[in-house]
Amino acid sequence: MSRFVHPAGDRHAEMLPQERPPQAPADLNRIQPAIWPRTSTRTDGALTVGGVDVRDLARDFGTPLYVLDEDDVRSRMRDYASAFAGSEVHYAGKAFLCKEIVRWLQDEGLGLDVASGGELAVALSVGFPPERITVHGNNKSVAELTRALEAGVGHVVVDSFEEIARLGYLAEQLGKRPKVMIRVTTGVEAHTHEFIATAHDDQKFGLSLGHGAAAEAVRRVLALPQLELVGLHSHIGSQIVDTGGFEVAARRLARLLVEIKDEHDVVLPELDLGGGYGIAYVEGDDAPDIKVLADGLREIVTKVCVDAGLPVPRLTVEPGRGIVGPGGITLYEVGTVKDVEGLRTYVSVDGGMSDNVRTALYGADYTAVLASRESDAAPMLSRLVGKHCESGDILVRDCYFPADLAPGDLVAVSSTGAYCRSLASNYNYLPKPAVVAVSGGKARVIVRGETEDDLLRGQL
Incomplete structure (x- = not known):
């Protein structure tokens, strides 16, 4: 197969300046610890996670396949619990939820946040x-x-x-008195994609602090004896690495607590x-240091409340992606390798936007590697794409694979534990892949993959 191999760092005349490709990594075979699950390594050239060779996973469970490193996920649960000791840590189920995660x-x-009746179920x-x-x-x-009240959930x-x-x-009507928190839109402009920024005023969530809606909500809840107002809630967005926004939101909420007291x-x-x-x-992404973040938030809230003569409230945080995201990978089999002369090579796999829509939806970036073997071939500028009938069916916009990549090879995409299975669809009638948990050299299915029978069930 004849393919043009793009040297690392080349800029092609056909590309606009903003489309300059990234530098090729120095070692295409390297598994970077900050990006891949904590138990990831290469054994006999192949990627292993949780002590399980990805070639065995593909053979036993097929591809595409979501793989979740149980030890990684559990360790991150403990990391958050330790960093926020004395506070409440509630996992945000929308990131990925199934019975085994619960x-x-x-x-x-840990506690759990749910965003629908289905997640509660x-x-x-x-x-x-x-x-x-x-x-x-x-x-x-x-x-x-009604179901939440009947079940006796901790907070609404x-x-x-x-x-x-x-x-x-x-x-x-039900003779219940739920504990209530008010979601406050703090006006913080989070540095993230507009679709996942949730604390500015012009969006659907919450009650505005700046426009007085939050204060009015407090009055209305307090006027209803059947509701117990216990606190305030804020969420400024998702995939935020600049901790300054959290600090501003914490300071504004603490001041609102003072105003409510007054x-x-x-x-x-x-x-x-x-x-x-x-x-x-x-490579180059900086995840926030959770211990530093926890200490900073506690310090801000404590200072504002102590200065105002208020007791320091019990803090709750709601990590989702931070717990389950890094421990997940998605495994694919290469189907075609198509060189587009002068631009890049398109590597098509057996999944796509139905199992990971985040690139199409948010312009998300990912890291992908040849997973079934190592290679010393030169780096080849590539675009990892799916098999759906959409030009935007892209998994990784710009990445490098070895130039000897061929159909039948396995590739893995890292950091897919959050918002991939949760947002999965049946577009083009592709069944949703299974989710397999790996630990201690063993693998087990925790969410069964769909079949054609599942796709047809319910149709008349």
């Missing part, structure tokens, strides 16, 4: 303590709120005036600062 959370002593199905569950969402249905985060009235009515003579005991902590996807 069991790990229960083992490690997953948690309850394996006996997760409902008092350790917080229910989120900007448009919770009557059925979802209200997001609108309508929801306050709805929840108050249902609580009265106006209502009410001291709220809880403050939820949300999640959104970023992870490393490509």
Whole structure:
């Protein structure tokens, strides 16, 4: 097969300045510890995760395949619990949720945030303590709120005036008194993609601090004796590596606690600062130091409250991606290798935007490697693409594979544990891949892959 091999760092005349390709890595075979699961290594040339060779995973479970390093995920749960000792750590289930993840959370002593009735059902199905569950969402249905109240969830985060009235009515009808937090839009402009920035005023989440809606929400909740207002909640966005936004949000929320005390003579005991902590996807990405972040947030809240003569509230944080993202990879088989002369080589695999839509949706970056063997061939500027009928079906926009990459090789994409399976679809009627957990040299399915029967089920 004849292919033009792009030397590292070349800039091609056809490319606009903003499309300059990245430098080729010095070692195409290297598994960078900051990007890949903590147990990742190469054994006999092949990538192994959790002591399991990816070639064995492909043989036993097929591709595409989501692979989750159980030891990595559990260790990150413990990292957050340690860094935020004395506070509450609730895993954000929207990142990726299944029964087995819920069991790990229960083992490690973390709480859980759910954003829908379906996520709540997953948690309850394996006996997760409902008092350790917080229910989120900007448009919770009557059925979802009813189920949450009947289950006895620990907190409901209200997001609108309508929801306050709805929840108050249902609580009265059911004889319940739920603990309520108000989601506050703090006005912080998070440095992230506009679709995942959630604390500026012009978006769907929360009640504005700057425009007075948050203060009015406090008045309305306090006016309903069937609701117990216990705190404030904020979430400034996702995949944030600049910790300054968290600090600004914490300071503004702490000041609102002071204003609530002054106006209502009410001291709220809880403050939820949300999640959104970023992870490393490509070389050069800097994930925040969780211990430094935790210490900084505690210091800010403590100072503002002590200066105002208020007791320091109990803090809650909601990491999702930071716990499950780095421990996941997606494994694919190469189907075609197509050279587009003067530009790059297109490497097509047996999955695509149906199992990872983040590149198409957010312009996300990823790292990909040849996983089934090592190679000393020269680097080849590539674009890793899927098999869907879309030009935008791109998994990794710019990456380097060895020039001897061929059909049948396995490639792996790192840091796919969060928001890949959760956002997966059946576009072009592709079944969703299985999720396999690996640990101690053994692999087991924790989410069964779909079949054609699954795709046809429900059709009349």
